[in-house]
Amino acid sequence: MLDQAYSRRQFLGLAGGFASIVGLGLVGCGGSGASDAADKGSAAAAESVSGEVTYDGASSFQALVEAAAEKFMDANPDVSVSGSGNGSGKGLTAVAAGTVTIGNSDVFAETKLEADQVKNLVDHEVAVVGMGPVVSKNVTVDDLSLEQLKGIFSGQITNWKEVGGDDAKIVVLNRKAGSGTRATFEAAVFGDEAVDFKGDAELDKSGDVQTQMGSTDNAISYLDFSHFDDSKFNAIKVEGVEPKS
Incomplete structure (x- = not known):
């Protein structure tokens, strides 16, 4: 997740990131024609994924997350992505507790959670919005x-x-x-x-x-x-x- 390097004059620095437990609960599998393709010496079929991803957290992320989820599910019809935007604190608490897959947060996990909770999370930089x-x-x-x-x-x-x-x-x-x-x-x-x-x-x-x-x-x-x-x-x-x- 990005450092909160905001400009006080411009208020440009709402840091954006996904704090998530390692592993998204998605199962990867080769396409049905992968073995035949390999036998013929051609490229293997594209890998597909299936499973469920849940999220909670910053409501400022909601539009971005919903659009990304829709595109991901269109490309991967065996995946379900769903969640809510109940605030950074709730998102971080939920992902640390393992009740959601991804916690969307505008702030560092360290500001909301105990050290033993933070160590199990991985930050992923997503965006910066003013x-x-x-x-x-x-x-x-x-x-x-x-x-x-x-x-x-x-x-x-x-x-x-x-x-x-x-x-x-x-x-x-x-x-x-x-x-x-x-x-x-x-x-x-x-x-x-x-x-x-x-x-x-x-x-x-x-x-x-x-x-x-x-x-x-x-x-x-x-x-x-x-x-x-x-x-x-x-x-x-x-x-x-x-x-x-």
């Missing part, structure tokens, strides 16, 4: 500094007029503890500073943030780029930096 703050459509603010983000997410700034917006209470939509997206955002904004990082609501998944941001006025939250939806909310700049890769 992330950043998002606000409701009715919010007029389109750029915030890190200090302003600190103030909002620590509860020191509670009204949009304090950061150049309208006179309206700021509604903070946070992710629940255990979310890799939350951990990355928190680290990017606060660094090693200890804060009481809470919100008016704490949501389970990135999709839940998407939905609630689209139906809540005066709100702020944070999402990975793959969950940005300008029909429901606005992605805003951080210290003048556009939210794009």
Whole structure:
């Protein structure tokens, strides 16, 4: 899994990886014509696989994982791939316990598990995706500094007029503890500073943030780029930096 080498100005560094128990539970077998082909001196038939793969973990991975699973099953019809996106912490815990095959995580396993659990896992780098703050459509603010983000997410700034917006209470939509997206955002904004990082609501998944941001006025939250939806909310700049890769 990638190091969390995020840029604090750009929020580019939601580290992506699959932490998985060695061995995917797939059985490899030669094609039915492999022996005949070998006897004739031609190339062996392509190897096929069968079995079941299950996963859980970061909801920011869900779209990527579902698309990859569909393509893999199309190419390997004897394989079943299924799972959920219940957060990095739950994915890592589940794969360490052996209840799923793959744990999708935005953060290092060491940050969520005990050392004896981590030693049985293998990290696989998958992708890096950007992330950043998002606000409701009715919010007029389109750029915030890190200090302003600190103030909002620590509860020191509670009204949009304090950061150049309208006179309206700021509604903070946070992710629940255990979310890799939350951990990355928190680290990017606060660094090693200890804060009481809470919100008016704490949501389970990135999709839940998407939905609630689209139906809540005066709100702020944070999402990975793959969950940005300008029909429901606005992605805003951080210290003048556009939210794009």
